[in-house]
Amino acid sequence: MNNRIALTTIVIREVLRFSRIWLQTLLPPVVVTSLYFIIFGSLIGPRIGQMGGIGYNEFIMPGLVMMAVITNSYSNVVSSFYSSKFHRNIEEMLVSPMPNYIILLGYTLGGVARGLMVGVLVTLTALFFADLKIEHPWITVTIVILTAMLFSLGGFINALFAKSFDDISIVPTFVLTPLTYLGGVFYSIDMLSPLWYKLSLANPVLYMVNAFRYGILGVSDIDITAAIALIGVMVLAAFGGALLLLDRGVGIRS
């Protein structure tokens, strides 16, 4: 059994899937981000002035890219895997000799691929509105990949437990969106009162947005080493948890 071929098959299938429906998967984040830049960056931004010592347009740019990466990597895996359960074509993989970790890795890399593709498109869009100079390229790339992996795995776990299409929209709407909006995309947490500042530190998205912002702009509200370590640990924990659920057949085997 050649696991590399099996893994490549899933990843190619996933990339083809979201590429075929690019109007639903790749274009919307570009449109939404453009609107954010026009409204918050160009219209309201100049009145806000500087944030964290830099122009507001530049300040929100990393957060908007990260927001698109998080949303798209999550929704790619949750919708693709749940659809496979719904149409029962998940059985194609379950009857095959491919080990469960390959299935999990394949879906995760598919989610990472969409997250990164959307991230690149949003970044290119951002160039129309803000100057871009990446201060720490390796940190930027590491953070964006780890974040895309983490939310792809989150989407996978969500899809395992989901029993209806409602179940795959609850987490993105009621958990992911608030965490992202309150994760320092549009503001520095230094602006917050002590209570909200402490509460914000419990939000994992804050560490991803700030670490990514550090990679691009060289400024951050939090310690970068701690942020990278935290995200890395969360990725490992999510992978282990998802694999355990998959091995136990949660949501896929009677």
Next chain:
Amino acid sequence: MTRALSIRNLQKVYGNGFQALKGIDLDVEQGDFMALLGPNGAGKSTTIGIVNSLIGKSAGRVEVFGMDIERQPVQAKSCIGLVPQEFNFNIFEPVEEIIINQAGYYGIPRREACERAGIALKRLGLWEKRRGSARELSGGMKRRLMIARALVHQPKLLILDEPTAGVDIEIRRSMWAFLTELNNSGTTLILTTHYLEEAESLCNRVAIINNGEIVEHGKVSELIGKLDVETFILNIREQLDEAPILGDCRVSLVDSHTIEVEISRQRSINALFGQLTAQGIHVLSMRNKVNRLEELFLRLVKDSK
């Protein structure tokens, strides 16, 4: 020779407490074409699901070509091809891609997968449809797509769960010819079907399952030999108001020109005709009420209730 499939004391209790399998034993020899028969809810699909690792078992052991499905899952799964009862492919994917991807899940390189997909599609008459999405296929074509997909990794054991359900007679006949050819080339086949005629004409062995237990298992010819009574439908020239009395045969009037006769296999049909002639009744035509396997099946299922 190692058995293609060996099942021992297989049990399944679902989460709601329903016991679908009550400790079945079943052997399928290499090269067999076996029919797994049973009424709805008897445990056929549960058995197939467990063999294919789609359903977890509660107890027992399953070996495929001597390999335990839990201890040697990679080797065991590589030997099996499954054609499930319900369509289980992504209807939005192109037909060819469904088969190529399936080959990929079995570790077959893409170039070889494309070649094998092409052969399978041509063999099953789907070559012209290969670029279109699967949702554009007719019901019969979708069934054939699932057979092509199940064969792409060249399994030694092919399991088909009601492959001819809902397809027209012409396609069903061509599928029978295809499956017979496959069996003749050395592939072991297990078939579940509700068409007993299909099982009788295709398979050399039969297992009948009811209420989670195997109630009969053996060669088709041997099982049919166990049938002690056959039921015939006789068309009569004369108009009858009541069923004639024919010794110890059970006779019932279907309509004024048709009677149904249950006759013991030990009894001569000539004697029956003699009795009818003596009563001035002339038989215009005669046929089995159901085919012999169906008769046996109905009796076994009725007895095991």
